[in-house]
Amino acid sequence: MHTGLYEPTLPTDRGELSAATLAYLRRASGSLPPAGDAERSDPYGDDLQLALYLCYELHYRGFAGVDDEMEWDAALLAFRRALEDRFLAALRDDAPLPADVDSALAELLVEPVQGDGISYHLRDDGTLGQVREYAAQRSLYHLKEADPHAWVLPRLHGRAKAGMAAVEYDEFGAGRGERVHARLFADLMRDLSLDTGYGRYLDAACPQMLAVSNLMSLLGLHRRLRGALVGHFAAVEITSSPNCRRLAQAMERLGAGPAAEHFYREHVEADAVHEQVVRHEVVAGLLEAEPQLAADVAFGIAATGLVEDRFTEHLLGSWRSERSSLRHAL
Amino acid sequence: MHSPRDESPRRLRVQRTGPLLVEGPVEVTLDDGTVAVSDRFCVAVCTCRRSRTYPWCDTSHRRRTAD
Structure with a gap:
């Protein structure tokens, strides 16, 4: 009997690429689509993003009924490469590259008096239903919070490695299992009467959320993209603290529960520290050792802004027209 | 816990x-005698006095723009 971690089940397909991936994972088919199919697919669409997500999840927890050997299946890796090339090329085309790392970071360090992102909406006007949707969407990342970033550790050295490891240590509970951030998020989900099973909301998640998660996996898994991973991590940590304050206020206003509030309050304080360590030690340390990676760091910051903006537009757009942002009701 | 920084x-x-x-x-x-403790590996102590989680930083020092 299997008594280990909960294994997510395979989702339903969202088109030809994801259907072919699912069939291959189930060993119902021995072949995958040619690279040309990925090149013609919408790089941010449901189909490509789900196919890519399926490939990446083999490196995290895999799926029930899928052979663990699939993680290093050569044909699947070649297919994943075609999906990644399409996604990465789109990000490089669409994310406006900042002039340099310092100006990109400086821009993130300015706080608008009244912004218009998801956290502002949830704080001021959001409903409990919208908060639950938001948590279900974000659970695709937060139930593996900081995992994609751990892959960069062997690719960093000296100051950058020490700083990154220290922040990851905090993310992973500073030695205490009950403080692991992914666990705190599961506690939040329980307060919101959501299912805390890993991957439970994959079928419901919008492609914009899949892209948010896929960007991290892409940058984490490729050593050549270590600079972009560091830029991405800096962007996430810098923008997190003020966002989390507003989300904590939203949880408080809506009476979401103590664990729901705690998750965001913990991040207000933790990420105010993390962004300092990431800028002073990780980014500065990396660029001191490998100055040629500056453009990659800037790209990581820009690509993160792009996928987050798309996610924001989708959620706020759906809610404005009184639709769910999810593909299936909770 | 012993760490190199002890030395x-x-x-x-x-x-x-x-x-x-x-x-x-x-x-x-703090001024009023209350004691705040943080066991993080690195602690950001607020110096702008605007933090709502004083004495810990909550990024309230950041420059704000009207747009």
């Missing part, structure tokens, strides 16, 4: 804008 000077970073960064754990006694 070496505690590192602080001061910034023109932004918190004082101190290696944790840290115990801070």
Whole structure:
């Protein structure tokens, strides 16, 4: 009997690429689509993003009924490469590259008096239903919070490695299992009467959320993209603290529960520290050792802004027209 | 827990804008005698006095724009 971690089940397909991936994972088919199919697919669409997500999840927890050997299946890796090339090329085309790392970071360090992102909406006007949707969407990342970033550790050295490891240590509970951030998020989900099973909301998640998660996996898994991973991590940590304050206020206003509030309050304080360590030690340390990676760091910051903006537009757009942002009701 | 820093000077970073960064754990006694404790590996102590989680930084020192 299997008594280990909960294994997510395979989702339903969202088109030809994801259907072919699912069939291959189930060993119902021995072949995958040619690279040309990925090149013609919408790089941010449901189909490509789900196919890519399926490939990446083999490196995290895999799926029930899928052979663990699939993680290093050569044909699947070649297919994943075609999906990644399409996604990465789109990000490089669409994310406006900042002039340099310092100006990109400086821009993130300015706080608008009244912004218009998801956290502002949830704080001021959001409903409990919208908060639950938001948590279900974000659970695709937060139930593996900081995992994609751990892959960069062997690719960093000296100051950058020490700083990154220290922040990851905090993310992973500073030695205490009950403080692991992914666990705190599961506690939040329980307060919101959501299912805390890993991957439970994959079928419901919008492609914009899949892209948010896929960007991290892409940058984490490729050593050549270590600079972009560091830029991405800096962007996430810098923008997190003020966002989390507003989300904590939203949880408080809506009476979401103590664990729901705690998750965001913990991040207000933790990420105010993390962004300092990431800028002073990780980014500065990396660029001191490998100055040629500056453009990659800037790209990581820009690509993160792009996928987050798309996610924001989708959620706020759906809610404005009184639709769910999810593909299936909770 | 023993760490190399037990043998070496505690590192602080001061910034023109932004918190004082101190290696944790840290115990801070406030004006009114209350004591705040943080056991993080690094602690960001608010210096702008605008933090709503004082004495810890909550990024309230950041420059704000109207747009």
